[in-house]
Amino acid sequence: MATMKDIAKLAGVSTSTVSHVINQTRFVSEEISLRVNNAAKALNYYAPSALARSLKVNRTNTIGMLVTTSTNPFFGEVVKGVERNCYQQGYNLILCNTEGDNARMRDSINTLMQKRVDGFILMCSSLEGERIDVFERYPDVPVVVMDWGPMLFTKDKIQDNSLLGGYLATQHLIDNGHTNIGCITGPLIKYQAQMRYEGYKRAMLEKGLEFNADWIVESDFECEGGYHAFKTMSDRGRLPSAIFVSNDMMAMGMINAASELGIQVPEDLSIIGYDDVHIAKFMTPSLTTIHQPKYRLGEAAVDTLLRKLNHQSDQPEVVQLEPTLVVRKSVRNITDIETSEYANKK
Template identity: 45%
Template sequence: MATIKDVAAQAGVSISTVSHVLNGTRKVSDSARLRVEEAVSRLHYAPNSVARSLKMNNTRTIGMLVTTSAHPFFAEVVQAVEDLCFELGYSLILCNTENQPERQLMHVRMLMEKRVDGLLIICTDTPPALQALLQQHRQLPLVMLDWSRESNIADIIHDNAHIGGYLAGKYLIEQGHRNFACISGHLTKGTSQLRLEGFKKALSEVGLTLPASAIVEGDFESESGYRGMQQLLRQKSPMTAVFAFSDTMAFGAICAITQAGLRVPQDISVLGYDDVNMARFTSPPLTTISHPKRTLGRWALELLLKRIQAKDHRQAQLELTPRLVVRDSVCPPSGRE
């Protein structure tokens, strides 16, 4: 395996000149740079990234904690982050936590041992033990996405979940619906509470209320949407429209409605949240609230890099604005009211 000394000998320059060419740390004449690049190519030289990172005090590596990259929402955010990392010459170490506190702590410690330049966190749970560990290492640049609302150690990016819930309720009302049900996410989560508050606000503006029995708590996964919809159907509720707090739960709800011999949207309209790629290809295509996932991922990485590069970086909190995407899973009520 070729060494930097071999490259220097082949190019007829000093080792320091080779280092400056490879790291861009000092201007080198065009002829010397060309000879070094030709020698690197001819010898198939691969720089020692560990040694270089120790010398430069950076690894050009980003760590990312995510609940599960198998979930469509998280997968699309991760894809956006990875794409921008590739464009900018960074490596990404992705860690799935499954919301298990011990895995979260283990992954954070591992990423610190790997000397990542910064950390992105998009987890539905950030328990006290994780917050305490991050507080101990607050010198590590950190951006938290979507779920967290307050932090004195991280930049935060989230969507305006209240507006998203409001848009959902307003659209269903405009379509003529008066009897609703919700399949929420965990109601201990701020995001779920805000979506529910926004939905209720839209109803209150026209004198409507949402009974407690019409709210079924899910966990943002399709299985909980399926079970939640079954529960609502057993109640023989007069609902004509269901607002699911994630597209994956909406998919589960549609499955349960269909299995019960009912039609979407003719018998029950279904409105989701997130606008994952699959939403366009369900039957019927899903009307949903768009959560700009690629923007979320790219903003997060751009903000993290600013935090890495600017030692006097001032803490920031950015907010994305959701929007309604109309497809075919909602129509005016027919005869179930």
């Protein structure tokens, strides 16, 4: 009966590489995997089934991920980072959409538990402030929570620095000469929406700029929400010269509403978004925004979960990734214009 050592000799690789290919415990290049599999086939080697292997080591090499369904491509870009890193680490990913429904979320968790997933990645805004009893019944199953705020159970967390992101966005508008600056926030019951709004307020306060309540509208992080938020702001009267919109999807809806009202971006109104989703650079005008490292968020979630599975970390971790400014075409610099107008008046 052939052994892994026999396969390694025929394929010209190490025994550990053969083990990784057959057991799918680590990413191995396609070329080497093909050599190993061909050697195994030639030697009539039969690998143990995944079920038998999982019973022996009490691992299924499977991760469950729960995501709130949304039209926002932000979620898809994060999932891509999760899926790619799972593949490279030799893990399978089972993805469940919760539709924002807590009952469906709990049912999905129970189903994944029955499938004996090794751990969970949660990206569900509905979790905020929730206690999930099922995780308390399985304290040894590691859970990583992505991007959302305080919860009633202690788990590892991956997030972006939304306070800094909101500050950078507003500071960029100020640096371009804007002093009348509005803000369309996400739902302020959500931690990330709160932090982006706090960043906006901090930048305004540092420069001694006044807040106009008519220029602050709370919305829902969706295109339709941005559209209606801008219509609401417009109905209140005079508009600011610039608006920080707390995510790119709302910014897109807002630009559509502005166009319907005959308002041009950035000639009449400057806009900065948040997230830097892939399509933001293909808008007209291309959207100046705050870049969230979405792919890295996904990678970091998997890395953190695997550290727990491999007992490399005992205490809950908070991994924070830093946002950066991406300058495109939706913000107009009005400093030179105001200086020119002042010179002409003199």
